[in-house]
Amino acid sequence: MSLLDGKIYKIPLAASILNVDKRTLMRWLKEVIRVDNFDDDSVTWGEFVEAKYFCEYRKTHKIPFRELKTFIDILRVKTETLYPLTGLNPWVEVN
Secondary structure, rough: HHHHHHHEEEEEHHHHHOOOOOHHHHHHHHHHHHOOOOOEEEEHHHHHHHHHHHHHHHHHHOOOOHHHHHHHHHHHHHHOOOOOOOOOOOOOOOO
């Protein structure tokens, strides 16, 4: 098991730390971040990091949900990893 797969928080606490509604985090987990274990009430480190990036892309960069989901799905295939946003190089454009 990798460090990213370790469970670290229950969903309500993770949502609080991320400053998002619990239902929002659950939606992100079910529709974008998780590929299985949809009913698990804990969040892994990889899921938490992915959720933080997802939150910032949505709030700061105003990227629509469906576009971001499509991007993450493509990255997941290209990088062959469950958590493509957790890589060493953030997926952002620097001005």
